[in-house]
Amino acid sequence: xxxxxxxxxxxxxxxxxxxxxxxxxxxxxxxxxxxxxxxxxxxxxxxxxxxxxxxxxxxxxxxxxxxxxxxxxxxxxxxxxxxxxxxxxxxxxxxxxxxxxxxxxxxxxxxxxxxxxxxxxxxxxxxxxxxxxxxxxxxxxxxxxxxxxxxxxxxxxxxxxxxxxxxxxxxxxxxxxxxxxxxxxxxxxxxxxxxxxxxxxxxxxxxxxxxxxxxxxxxxxxxxxxxxxxxxxxxxxxxxxxxxxxxxxxxxxxxxxxxxxxxxxxxxxxxxxx
Numbered sequence: 305x306x307x308x309x310x311x312x313x314x315x316x317x318x319x320x321x322x323x324x325x326x327x328x329x330x331x332x333x334x335x336x337x338x339x340x341x342x343x344x345x346x347x348x349x350x351x352x353x354x355x356x357x358x359x360x361x362x363x364x365x366x367x368x369x370x371x372x373x374x375x376x377x378x379x380x381x382x383x384x385x386x387x388x389x390x391x392x393x394x395x396x397x398x399x400x401x402x403x404x405x406x407x408x409x410x411x412x413x414x415x416x417x418x419x420x421x422x423x424x425x426x427x428x429x430x431x432x433x434x435x436x437x438x439x440x441x442x443x444x445x446x447x448x449x450x451x452x453x454x455x456x457x458x459x460x461x462x463x464x465x466x467x468x469x470x471x472x473x474x475x476x477x478x479x480x481x482x483x484x485x486x487x488x489x490x491x492x493x494x495x496x497x498x499x500x501x502x503x504x505x506x507x508x509x510x511x512x513x514x515x516x517x518x519x520x521x522x523x524x525x526x527x528x529x530x531x532x533x534x535x536x537x538x539x540x541x542x543x544x545x546x547x548x549x550x551x552x553x554x555x556x557x558x559x560x561x562x563x564x565x566x567x568x569x570x571x572x573x574x575x576x577x578x
Contacts, residue, residue, distance in 0.1 A: 380520050381536045383422035390467060391419040393495075395474040395539035397531040398481040399444040407438025412484040413446045415460060416531035417467055418539055424532060426467060429454035445528035461485055474542045476512040476534065492557055497541050500549060515541055 394417050401413035411432035417425050429446070431454040439446050465487055474495045475481060482489060498509045503519075510518075513525040516537045524533050542549065 380522050381422065381524075381533060381540060383536075385421035385423070387419070387421050388423045388425060389419065390425050390471075391421070393420045393472040393474060393539075393542070394418070394425070394468060395535040395542070396464075396468070396478065396481055397475060397535040397538065398484055399446060399529060399531050400440065400484060401432065401436045401444060401446055402438030402440055403432055403434040403436060405437065407436075407440075409434075410480075410484060411436070412457065412460075413439070413444055413454075414450075414531055415464060415481075415485065416535050417464070418532065418535045420539065420543070422536045422539060426463065427532060428460050428463070430457055430460045431455060433457050441528065443529055445530065461487065474538050476515075476538050477509075492553070495542050495549060495553075497538050502545060502548075503541065512537060519544065 396415065396417050398412055398416070399414040400410040401407075403409050403411045411434060412430045413432065413436070414427075414429050416427045419425050429450045431451060436451070439448060441447055464485055468487075468489060470493075472493050472495060473489050474497070476496065477498045478489075478494055478496045497503050497512065497515060503510060503515055511525075512534060513523075516522050516524045520537060520540055522537070524530070524537055
């Protein structure tokens with residue numbers, strides 16, 4: 305009998321302990337048991353993720369915009385397409401280095417061409433025919449280490465000549481760039497932002513950085529020059545007014561043709577009368 309009764313007594317002791325714990329809990333906090341009953345009888349569903357506010361980094365002040373939403377204004381000089389093809393209009397810019405005993409004579413150190421979208425189709429450091437005595441880094445941005453990957457002048461000259469052949473060439477003071485490349489280009493296919501009348505003030509040429517600030521609202525050439533940036537600025541200046549520019553270019557070509565015809569007719573008349 306004692307063996308049979310012992311298992312029955314043990315559960316009662318455990319139950320008593322549990323009751324004691326519950327009793328002590330109610331003594332400590334009378335509302336605890338009531339809260340437990342409510343939660344067990346009416347479970348609260350978890351709200352959807354949309355209920356919660358957007359994640360913010362620790363230590364972030366209220367009202368401060370997220371980094372993603374705090375994006376700066378788009379760069380006007382950024383390419384407007386992912387097309388890297390050689391288009392019918394190209395913009396070119398060159399950077400010069402100094403050669404000769406005092407580095408006073410200019411030689412080609414870097415040449416860049418971008419298409420009408422602003423994407424680079426050619427960007428090469430050039431090894432001049434003469435020894436470089438002044439890298440003019442403060443303006444050109446070219447350093448001695450850049451000459452390690454520079455290519456032979458004749459090779460780049462041929463490459464550029466092939467790229468610009470039959471194309472409308474845009475740039476600023478292009479006569480300097482073409483002179484450094486020892487190349488020529490048909491005048492009818494040149495669009496020089498330093499020469500176009502709308503970009504000149506009282507007949508005087510403006511620097512490219514001034515045109516970029518005035519017409520594009522961007523700052524360039526603030527220190528070392530970037531030929532990619534300069535070529536894009538020239539292209540964008542051209543694109544802004546290309547319809548009016550092309551119209552005036554065609555008008556100028558027609559006027560020159562008429563002058564040539566009149567001159568030819570005068571020569572014929574003179575030869576007949578003599």
